[in-house]
Structures are given as structure tokens and as C-alpha cells.
Amino acid sequence: MSVKKELLEILACPKCKGDIQEKSMFLVCKKCKLAYPVLDNDVPDMLIEDAWKLEKAEKAKFKHNLEL
Ligand SMILES: [Zn+2]
Secondary structure, three states: OOOOHHHHHHOOOOOOOOOOEEEOOEEEEOOOOEEEEEOOOOOEOOOHHHOEEHHHHHHOOOOOOOOO
């Protein structure tokens, strides 16, 4: 499962408008330390209020379907 490359290129962090990187089931903004979950149908959820803290996503090994 991965987000299409073309889509990744146009997506930006909604908070800082910076670049985001795909990491497993998340799109990560290192600047804001936020991880935006990519939903099952490969659609990224780019809402700031839905974003995970990067620390938490790291603990979940960038899988949001993992029970912590
Ligand atoms: Zn950002």
C-alpha cells in the first residue's frame, strides 16, 4: 500500500505547507513532528486535528492499525 508518487508531490503539510514524507501508513512532516494517517483506500487524511504526534506514530512503527 502506498500513496501515488504524483499525489505525494502535490501534497504538503497543512500546517507549515512544507514537504511530507511517506512512512509506512503515514505521511510525516518532520518540521511539525506530525504524522498524517493514510487511510485503507490510500487516501491521506491531511487534517491537522486527525494527525498523530510523530513520537506516537514512531512507537506504533508507523502503523495506525496496530493496537498500542
Ligand atoms: Zn508541517
